[in-house]
Amino acid sequence: MIFRKILVTGGAGFIGSNFVRYLLKNSKFSRQRRDPEGIHQKSLHSGEIRNSKLKVINLDKLTYSGNLENLRDVESDSRYKFVRGDICDKRVVFDIAKGCDAMINFAAESHVDRSIRDSTEFIRTNIFGTQTLLEAAKKYRVRRFIQISTDEVYGSIHRGCFREDSPLLPNSPYAASKAAADLLARSYFITHKLPVIVVRSSNNFGPYQYPEKIIPLFITNAMENRRVPLYADGRNEREWLYVLDNCDAISHVLHFGRDGQIYNIGSGDGFKNIDLTMRILRILGKDKRLIKFVKDRPGHDRRYALDFIKITRLGWRPRYKFEDALNETVLWYKENAGWWKRLKKRKEQKFW
Numbered sequence: 001m002i003f004r005k006i007l008v009t010g011g012a013g014f015i016g017s018n019f020v021r022y023l024l025k026n027s028k029f030s031r032q033r034r035d036p037e038g039i040h041q042k043s044l045h046s047g048e049i050r051n052s053k054l055k056v057i058n059l060d061k062l063t064y065s066g067n068l069e070n071l072r073d074v075e076s077d078s079r080y081k082f083v084r085g086d087i088c089d090k091r092v093v094f095d096i097a098k099g100c101d102a103m104i105n106f107a108a109e110s111h112v113d114r115s116i117r118d119s120t121e122f123i124r125t126n127i128f129g130t131q132t133l134l135e136a137a138k139k140y141r142v143r144r145f146i147q148i149s150t151d152e153v154y155g156s157i158h159r160g161c162f163r164e165d166s167p168l169l170p171n172s173p174y175a176a177s178k179a180a181a182d183l184l185a186r187s188y189f190i191t192h193k194l195p196v197i198v199v200r201s202s203n204n205f206g207p208y209q210y211p212e213k214i215i216p217l218f219i220t221n222a223m224e225n226r227r228v229p230l231y232a233d234g235r236n237e238r239e240w241l242y243v244l245d246n247c248d249a250i251s252h253v254l255h256f257g258r259d260g261q262i263y264n265i266g267s268g269d270g271f272k273n274i275d276l277t278m279r280i281l282r283i284l285g286k287d288k289r290l291i292k293f294v295k296d297r298p299g300h301d302r303r304y305a306l307d308f309i310k311i312t313r314l315g316w317r318p319r320y321k322f323e324d325a326l327n328e329t330v331l332w333y334k335e336n337a338g339w340w341k342r343l344k345k346r347k348e349q350k351f352w
């Protein structure tokens with residue numbers, strides 16, 4: 001399936017900005033004479049789609065984690081347009097959705113610790129915002145609606161992996177709000193035949209991640225020779241997916257996925273937080289005495305792990321090696337110290 005006008009919500013955040021860049025980079029301008037429509041599907045390596053008519057609209061409220069600096073390099077691209085607005089604002093959403101043939105909803109409150117402190121915005125944006133987008137998608141009959149969900153909707157797993165048909169048992173207010181949105185999106189497929197696909201990805205890392213999440217927080221703290229706060233015994237485990245692999249998977253699902261389906265997106269690279277921390281400190285040449293064990297996060301999920309065989313059957317697989325991607329990420333934070341130092345200076349947003 002090929003799309004002319006794609007609405008990306010939350011495109012100024014971490015994954016959204018990487019995805020907007022990915023879309024623009026991987027949609028080739030191929031003005032072929034024998035293709036008068038200017039749209040021509042599938043070519044070359046995984047991810048590359050010929051689509052000379054592409055337009056990408058980024059709707060983002062610019063909350064604390066939204067940052068237009070994340071898209072400086074593409075802001076003058078004529079195929080790209082930014083609109084500041086709230087996904088809960090029906091007027092704005094309906095106005096923008098008109099004429100779009102695909103919608104991809106990244107917009108969310110995304111940090112578990114913040115949802116523990118106050119879940120109000122999580123319920124509003126993650127649930128009501130998704131419902132507003134679904135209604136607009138229904139009205140304007142978009143050909144594809146992708147809801148960006150998360151592995152956290154399944155809750156914690158001691159051994160083995162979650163499959164797409166595993167029960168949902170979210171443990172944090174963040175995860176519960178994402179589970180509600182995930183199920184709401186599915187219900188629009190069942191009830192209204194809206195062409196919805198839900199993707200549930202594991203923990204992402206890479207450039208432009210807000211320095212409240214463990215990897216960028218620990219890299220930047222360590223670079224400043226500050227302690228890195230590891231919760232409890234540091235033995236909680238996460239499955240780490242490089243953000244560009246996730247973008248590739250989402251694009252793959254957008255173009256080749258099946259309506260009404262759920263796809264897990266994982267990497268198989270599961271690490272305990274303590275091992276992840278040691279790797280980061282090693283890359284930076286820092287001493288392990290920077291580690292500070294602190295009080296646990298309430299309701300802290302012990303382990304996430306995904307079975308992602310279903311999406312591999314669609315023809316996608318992760319391409320980056322964890323070690324290389326982590327090195328690249330550390331390098332990015334080294335080379336872009338201005339970016340994260342500006343964010344860390346904002347006292348009112350302090351989580352470190």
Ligand code: NAD
Pocket residue numbers: 009010011012013014015016059060061062063064065066067085086087088105106107108109110111125129148149150151178200201202203204205210
């Ligand atoms: P992020 O916090 O970096 O970005 C969220 C973006 O949404 C920001 O640009 C913010 O301004 C925008 N936003 C927030 N509320 C909005 C509203 N009401 N209207 C419009 N825009 C709004 O988050 P992220 O890490 O990039 O996550 C993106 C999506 O992926 C989220 O839906 C998240 O639940 C999901 N996800 C994230 C991860 C991860 O590891 N980061 C893993 C799985 C799923």
Ligand code: TDX
Pocket residue numbers: 110111112113149150151152202203204212213214215217229230231236237238273297
């Ligand atoms: O300071 C810290 N110390 C620490 O030990 C922080 C911020 C985290 N941690 C631990 C908690 C988790 O076990 O590290 C692990 C990862 O924590 P986060 O980076 O906060 O991510 P997580 O809670 O796993 O959620 C992330 O992945 C799934 C994203 O924030 C979600 O948006 C996504 O849905």
